[in-house]
Amino acid sequence: xxxxxxxxxxxTMGGGEKTLAAIYEVFPSPIYTLLQRKVWVAQSPFKEAExxxxxxxxxxxxxxxYRQLLPLFPRAIGQFDLSAYPVxxxxxxxxxxxxxxxxxxxxxxxxxxxxxxxxDLMEQYLEGMAPLKRMLAQKILLKMRAWDAAxxxxxxxxxxxxxxxxxxxxxxxxxEADVIxxxxxxxxxxxxxxxxxFYLTVSRMVPYKxxxxxxxxxxxxxxxxxxxxxxxxEMARIRAKAGPNVEFLGxxxxxxxxxxxxxxxxxxxxxxxxxxxxxxEAQAAGTPVIAxxxxxxxxxxxxxxxxxxxxxxxxxxxLEALERFERMEFDxxxxxxxxxxxxxxxxxxxxxxLIENQYExxxxxxx
Numbered sequence: 001x002x003x004x005x006x007x008x009x010x011x012t013m014g015g016g017e018k019t020l021a022a023i024y025e026v027f028p029s030p031i032y033t034l035l036q037r038k039v040w041v042a043q044s045p046f047k048e049a050e051x052x053x054x055x056x057x058x059x060x061x062x063x064x065x066y067r068q069l070l071p072l073f074p075r076a077i078g079q080f081d082l083s084a085y086p087v088x089x090x091x092x093x094x095x096x097x098x099x100x101x102x103x104x105x106x107x108x109x110x111x112x113x114x115x116x117x118x119x120d121l122m123e124q125y126l127e128g129m130a131p132l133k134r135m136l137a138q139k140i141l142l143k144m145r146a147w148d149a150a151x152x153x154x155x156x157x158x159x160x161x162x163x164x165x166x167x168x169x170x171x172x173x174x175x176e177a178d179v180i181x182x183x184x185x186x187x188x189x190x191x192x193x194x195x196x197x198f199y200l201t202v203s204r205m206v207p208y209k210x211x212x213x214x215x216x217x218x219x220x221x222x223x224x225x226x227x228x229x230x231x232x233x234e235m236a237r238i239r240a241k242a243g244p245n246v247e248f249l250g251x252x253x254x255x256x257x258x259x260x261x262x263x264x265x266x267x268x269x270x271x272x273x274x275x276x277x278x279x280x281e282a283q284a285a286g287t288p289v290i291a292x293x294x295x296x297x298x299x300x301x302x303x304x305x306x307x308x309x310x311x312x313x314x315x316x317x318x319l320e321a322l323e324r325f326e327r328m329e330f331d332x333x334x335x336x337x338x339x340x341x342x343x344x345x346x347x348x349x350x351x352x353x354l355i356e357n358q359y360e361x362x363x364x365x366x367x
Contacts, residue, residue, distance in 0.1 A: 001087055003087035004032060004087075004089070005031045005090075006077075006089070006092070006096045006097075007033045007090075008033065008034060008095060009035050009036070009066055010037065010044070011037040015182065016091070016093060016112055018182075018183070019161075023351060024049065026348050026351055027355070029089070032082065033051065033053055034053065034066070034073060035054065035056045035057045035063055036051055038063075054076035054077065055076060073144075077096065080100070082100070082101060087106045089109075089110065092109055093111075093113050093116070094115055098147070098151035106362050108155070108159065109155045110161070111177065112161055112275075113274040114169060115148050118141050119145060119148075119172055120168070122138070124207055152175065157178075158173075159178050159180055160179050161181065161182050161274055162179060164274060164275075178354060181299075182347060183342065183343065183344035183346070184284060184344065186284045186343050186344070189258045189285050189339075190285070191262065191332055192261075192262030192285055192286050192332070193332050195264065199267070199322075200227050200260050200261065200267050201226070201227075201229070201268045203230045205233060211228065211234065211238050211270070212238050214270050215241045215242045216241045216315055217315040218243065220319060221319060222244070222245050227249065228246060229250070229256075231250050235248075257281075261282050267279070267289045268318070269289055270292050271295070272294040272295040272313075276295070276296050280338075283306050283335040283336065284336060285336075286332025286333070287335060291309055291310075292309065305338075306334055306338045307330070308321060
């Protein structure tokens with residue numbers, strides 16, 4: 001079964017890239033992507049991959065400022081010629097699934113989410129912009145929304161990363177989707193039973209992750225320590241909200257992240273996330289999670305056993321949850337057991353089976 005993989009961009013290692021790496025192990029195919037950060041790719045699981053990039057790769061500093069190139073994404077993803085591949089697997093949180101295919105090809109999309117900034121989170125991305133900049137950005141995002149909706153017919157079958165995303169696909173695109181939960185590298189994460197007196201959060205510094213909310217909350221509780229791992233465009237704004245009890249470590253290798261996860265008293269997650277692999281990584285380390293009770297976290301955290309939820313994205317709600325958390329006891333073994341349900345091998349087996357079933361079903365119907 002000759003196939004091609006399509007991904008939005010390859011610039012850093014996050015949950016999406018870890019999932020793509022698992023898919024690449026199952027289907028070691030050429031990867032088509034808007035652009036790549038070559039220094040990072042050379043040390044990544046894709047260093048041996050055949051990678052094809054769009055014209056965006058040739059623009060100066062595009063691997064640093066690619067988000068500013070959003071209006072060019074539809075044109076760039078549409079330039080790829082994939083006609084030689086009977087099967088196209090797009091792995092998409094932005095525009096990858098908008099790749100052009102012809103009717104004889106089978107196009108399956110593993111959808112991390114419909115494009116966040118064009119749909120549910122548009123107002124959050126526009127928040128705080130100057131009026132003229134906001135008007136221009138809104139015009140661009142509405143244009144992206146129209147393109148996104150028009151390109152749905154390119155996809156033969158959707159696979160969602162969670163029931164939460166499957167519902168969004170149904171609501172936004174009017175399409176049904178199977179659910180296959182992303183993989184968690186549980187084999188790479190050792191469990192820690194002895195916890196230290198600090199809380200941890202790990203994330204890219206982008207608006208919807210709500211690291212600002214976590215940092216602001218800890219400014220109101222100076223007796224508690226927070227460690228923040230990650231980097232991104234929101235870093236300066238978030239640092240400005242921090243008190244002396246918040247430590248920023250920037251980007252760290254997985255080994256460092258997992259070490260902090262093992263030792264942390266609790267892991268804090270404030271986003272309405274589509275799935276949230278990092279939540280399960282923390283549980284694999286035996287660390288309970290304090291999570292916003294919306295989105296994918298409802299499918300990965302067992303309330304009262306492997307963590308607990310707070311109901312509003314506000315400092316008051318998070319601080320109340322911390323008070324409750326500190327009056328409870330959590331068994332690291334239960335957290336670990338929950339994470340093991342989402343193992344990498346389980347994902348690879350389910351993903352291979354679904355793709356092969358779709359391929360066989362297509363050919364059987366034609367015969």
